[in-house]
Amino acid sequence: MSEESxxxxxxxxxxxxxxxxxxxxxxxxxxxxxxxxQFVPAVEExxxxxxxxxxxALVHVDAGSKNETEGPVLTESAMGKQGGIESLRTLRWIxxxxxxxxxxxxxxRTMLTAADLxxxxxxxxxxxxxxxxxxxxVESLLLPIYRENYDFVAPLYARQKYDALLTxxxxxxxxxxxxxxxxxxxxxxxFGFSGRLATHCLARGEWQNDGWRGGAEMWMAITAIxxxxxCAQTYLGxxxxxxxxxxxxxxxxxxxxxxFWCLESTESFWLRGAAAEPLHTVGPEHxxxxxxxxVERKKLFQLYRSGVADLSQILATILDxxxxxxxxxxxxxxxxxxxxxxxxxxxxxxEFAAAYHHSVINRDHLVQAFVPIYRGRVCSFLxxxxxxxxxxxxxxxENICREFENQKDFFLERWKMKGQGAx
Amino acid sequence: xxxxxxxxxxQAHENFTRMLAEFLPRFLVMLIIIAIGALVAYTLKYVVxxxxxxxKVDKVSDQAGASRLLRKADLPTMTELMSRAxxxxxxxxxxxxxxxxxxxxxLQQQITSLIGLLPQxxxxxxILFVGMLAANFFSRAALLAGVNxxxxxxxxxxxxxxxxxxxxxxxxxxxxxxxxxxxxxxAFSLVFGALMxxxxxxxxxxxxxxxxxxxxxxxxxxxxxxEDELSPL
Numbered sequence: 001m002s003e004e005s006x007x008x009x010x011x012x013x014x015x016x017x018x019x020x021x022x023x024x025x026x027x028x029x030x031x032x033x034x035x036x037x038q039f040v041p042a043v044e045e046x047x048x049x050x051x052x053x054x055x056x057a058l059v060h061v062d063a064g065s066k067n068e069t070e071g072p073v074l075t076e077s078a079m080g081k082q083g084g085i086e087s088l089r090t091l092r093w094i095x096x097x098x099x100x101x102x103x104x105x106x107x108x109r110t111m112l113t114a115a116d117l118x119x120x121x122x123x124x125x126x127x128x129x130x131x132x133x134x135x136x137x138v139e140s141l142l143l144p145i146y147r148e149n150y151d152f153v154a155p156l157y158a159r160q161k162y163d164a165l166l167t168x169x170x171x172x173x174x175x176x177x178x179x180x181x182x183x184x185x186x187x188x189x190x191f192g193f194s195g196r197l198a199t200h201c202l203a204r205g206e207w208q209n210d211g212w213r214g215g216a217e218m219w220m221a222i223t224a225i226x227x228x229x230x231c232a233q234t235y236l237g238x239x240x241x242x243x244x245x246x247x248x249x250x251x252x253x254x255x256x257x258x259x260f261w262c263l264e265s266t267e268s269f270w271l272r273g274a275a276a277e278p279l280h281t282v283g284p285e286h287x288x289x290x291x292x293x294x295v296e297r298k299k300l301f302q303l304y305r306s307g308v309a310d311l312s313q314i315l316a317t318i319l320d321x322x323x324x325x326x327x328x329x330x331x332x333x334x335x336x337x338x339x340x341x342x343x344x345x346x347x348x349x350x351e352f353a354a355a356y357h358h359s360v361i362n363r364d365h366l367v368q369a370f371v372p373i374y375r376g377r378v379c380s381f382l383x384x385x386x387x388x389x390x391x392x393x394x395x396x397x398e399n400i401c402r403e404f405e406n407q408k409d410f411f412l413e414r415w416k417m418k419g420q421g422a423x
Numbered sequence: 424x425x426x427x428x429x430x431x432x433x434q435a436h437e438n439f440t441r442m443l444a445e446f447l448p449r450f451l452v453m454l455i456i457i458a459i460g461a462l463v464a465y466t467l468k469y470v471v472x473x474x475x476x477x478x479k480v481d482k483v484s485d486q487a488g489a490s491r492l493l494r495k496a497d498l499p500t501m502t503e504l505m506s507r508a509x510x511x512x513x514x515x516x517x518x519x520x521x522x523x524x525x526x527x528x529x530l531q532q533q534i535t536s537l538i539g540l541l542p543q544x545x546x547x548x549x550i551l552f553v554g555m556l557a558a559n560f561f562s563r564a565a566l567l568a569g570v571n572x573x574x575x576x577x578x579x580x581x582x583x584x585x586x587x588x589x590x591x592x593x594x595x596x597x598x599x600x601x602x603x604x605x606x607x608x609x610a611f612s613l614v615f616g617a618l619m620x621x622x623x624x625x626x627x628x629x630x631x632x633x634x635x636x637x638x639x640x641x642x643x644x645x646x647x648x649x650e651d652e653l654s655p656l
Contacts, residue, residue, distance in 0.1 A: 166655035187656055249571045251655045295653055303573050310570045310577055314563065317491070359486045362560065368567040378653065 006106075007113060011096035015117050018092045022054035023047065023142060024120035026111035028061045028104075029128050039128055046138030047091065051146075055090045059114045061107045062097035105216040109207055115198040122146035123198060124153075125217075127189035133237060140234045141192035144282065151229035153192035154185050154221060157239035158287035161385070161393055162295065164239075165378050166255055168397060170349060171218075174259070177404040179225045179266075180274035184233060184285065187218040187255055197229050206265065215258020222262045226269040235283025249371055257367040260356040271412065288390045300379035301335040307372020314369045318355040323348055327373070340373075340380040342403040348373060350411035357415055446525070453521035460517020464510045472506035480505070489556055540600070547596040554592025558585045583622070590614060 007015075025043055040058075047056050096110065108125070115123045122145035124138060144150040157164075171186040201220055224231050263270070308315070308331045315324055326344055356366055385393060475481075484490045484501035498504060519534050562585035569577025594611040 163654045164656055165653065248653075248655055255656060293653065299573075306573075307570045310566065314567070359482060362486060362563075365563055365567055368571060371567075371571045374655070 007110065008096060011094070011110075014094045014096075015114055018057050018090075018094060018118060020055065020119045021057040021090070021092075022121050023051055023056045023146065024059060024111075024115050024118060024123040025056070025138060025142075026059045026061065026108075026114070026123065026125045027128055028063055028107045028125075039126075039134065042134035043126060043138055044091065046135030047142075049135055050139045050143065054146075056092070057114070057118055057120065058091070058093050059111055060093065060095040061110050062095065063103075063107055104214050105207075108216045108220070109202075112198040112202050115193075115195055116202055120195045120198070122192065122194060124192040125190060127240070137190065137236050140236055140282065141190065144232045144234060144280070145192050145194050148232075149194075149230065150192075150232045150280070151194040151197045152221060152224035152231045154183050154231070154233040155188050155190050156184055156233050156235040156281070156283060156285060158237060158289055159239055160291045160293060161288040161388070161390070162293055162382060165381060166251065166374065169345065169377060169381070169400060171255070171259065172397070173346075173401045173404040174263075174349070175222075175225070176276070176401055177408055178263070178270040178274065179222065180276040181225045181231060182279050183221060183225065183231065186221050187215060187258070188221075189217065190236065191217065191221070192234075193220065193224070194229075197224055200227065200229070213257055213261075214254035215262070218255070218258050219262050219265075222266055226266040226274075232280040232282065233285075234281070235285075235287075238289070248374070249368070252371050252374060253364065253367050256352075256370055257356075257364065260353050260363075260367070263353060264357055267415070271415075286390070286394060288393055295382060297379050297382050298335055300375045300382075301338055304338075304372050304376030304379060305331040307375070311369050311372065314361065314365065317360050318366060318369060319348065319351050323351060327376075330376070335379070336383075338376075338380060339384065340377050342400050343407070345377055346400070346403045346407050347410070350407055350414060354411065354414040354417075358417075449524050449526065453524050456521035456524065457514075457518055460514050460521070463517065464514035467513055468506045468510035471509045472502055475502040475505055487556055487560070489552075492552075492555055492559060543600045547599040550596045550599060551592060554588065554595070558588035558592065561585075561588060583618075587615070587618070 025047065027039070027043065043058065047058075094114065098106075111123070111125060114120075122142050124141035124145075126134070126137060126141075141153050141155070144153050167185065167187070172182070172184055175186050176182045197220070201223055204223070206219065221231075223229075308327050312324075312328075315327070319327070323344070327348075330338055330340060330344075352366065352370055355361075356363055360366070385396065388396070481490065481500050481502050484493075489501055493499070493501065493504065499507070519538060522534055523531055562581040565584045566577050566581035569580050574580065590611065594608070598608075
């Protein structure tokens with residue numbers, strides 16, 4: 001198969017020597033020697049606790065670390081013996097390291113290729129920054145695929161109530177509205193997948209372009225949903241905050257840009273109207289914590305206000321005159337009175353997505369122009385939900401989803417318009 | 424005396440008639456060539472326009488920001504502009520061939536020198552156009568980066584980048600058509616030098632606190648921004 005060509009000879013040799021496996025777990029690392037070292041025994045324990053009779057491969061992809069990550073991973077591993085449990089069949093470690101810093105997309109592609117070549121039935125990707133009960137995580141992601149024939153298992157996390165605002169305000173509602181699947185974590189660093197799905201994803205030509213730019217996991221989730229693969233979600237516990245502290249601008253470029261790109265590449269699926277279906281869920285669907293966070297709302301509002309003023313020309317090519325006027329009106333308010341409503345937020349997202357589809361300006365610039373508006377939304381969200389409890393937050397999420405649903409016709413009309421820019 | 428005058432008139436008449444007899448067929452040929460040229464140019468214009476529409480050149484032009492520049496300059500769309508350019512280039516070629524049939528030496532020389540300059544003018548316009556697109560792209564990228572990084576006055580930053588690129592491009596275009604090379608070089612050096620010095624003084628004196636903040640932000644990583652506490656994903 002063609003994917004072999006981007007793998008190193010050494011990695012291919014290791015894969016060939018392993019032969020076929022039942023399960024595969026992928027771990028990536030980058031300059032994280034200590035962390036990965038502690039992490040490895042826990043992954044093995046999770047595997048041996050539940051899958052002693054299965055042939056297992058653990059694939060470690062080092063994304064061009066400058067320190068020696070590969071060595072500790074191998075030495076920390078007891079090679080098939082953890083916590084007094086021993087594998088009855090094979091448990092093999094395969095490692096590869098890239099000389100240059102590999103992108104998350106190429107890491108995932110390497111894992112998918114390994115899964116495909118080893119004919120793995122069930123696979124899981126575990127974030128190296130994962131904390132808490134790692135053995136249980138491995139089990140939660142692999143079991144639904146191996147025992148219940150699911151093809152994609154997304155994680156569910158307990159979150160601080162102000163975390164994952166992009167997921168809560170954009171990814172989840174749009175996935176539910178357009179694809180008909182209430183997948184809570186559309187872009188996750190940990191997930192499970194079947195060998196079937198890995199082979200399907202590898203066979204697609206999307207790897208050759210940079211449209212998703214770092215959002216390959218999201219593309220994989222959307223590919224699973226839009227190609228009738230069996231999907232589920234499973235609760236993994238609290239999400240490590242260190243894992244998600246990427247800069248907001250880069251996170252938006254990757255996530256929003258990747259999402260809009262995925263919308264375009266799967267339009268034939270959602271344009272015909274995907275029926276809403278419940279998703280098999282293991283464990284609680286949502287859990288919020290109330291850990292204190294230091295957030296300067298004033299600064300966020302200031303960034304929104306200056307962004308709307310400075311980017312007025314760019315926003316004029318993306319948004320309708322009415323939407324723009326409303327943004328400008330809100331920017332003139334005092335921070336305490338500022339609220340960016342669900343309806344305006346949803347309308348703006350739909351207008352941005354349609355403008356991306358019609359390429360009214362350079363697509364990366366378009367996505368970057370979204371950052372000040374997201375900051376405005378965060379500022380408004382924090383003010384609105386200062387004293388909200390878990391149930392109120394959930395009710396609000398329902399309202400956001402309903403708003404996405406209400407404005408869907410507007411979006412479809414806008415998306416289908418030819419040569420449409422802002423009016 | 425009378426005979427001489429009559430003879431002179433006859434001579435002049437004969438000369439005129441001969442010249443007219445020589446000139447008129449050539450003139451007619453020239454008109455025919457120009458008319459054929461117009462026909463060929465029109466046909467090519469429509470063919471090129473159709474090809475460009477099929478190739479969705481206007482969409483590419485929108486993406487690159489060229490359409491916006493054209494609208495600002497009150498020019499038609501990229502497809503229309505390119506098809507019109509083809510029409511004029513082809514027709515001008517035919518006109519020049521037609522004029523050369525007349526055999527007027529001085530006119531031919533002027534036309535030859537004009538033809539010699541045409542490629543340079545074309546290249547100069549191309550440099551200007553591509554340069555303006557680049558200026559537009561980079562100034563927009565700088566504006567977005569500045570706004571998203573929360574820098575003060577990102578518009579000034581972005582417009583400075585646009586101005587510097589435009590200045591550079593204009594000097595390149597003028598140099599291409601050979602207009603006052605040295606004057607342009609000196610003028611460019613003066614303006615660019617003055618601009619940089621002005622910025623250095625303004626930044627160094629007026630904005631030393633700002634400079635300190637920016638340098639601290641980029642090189643001292645001991646404090647996380649408030650926004651970093653919130654994870655978007």
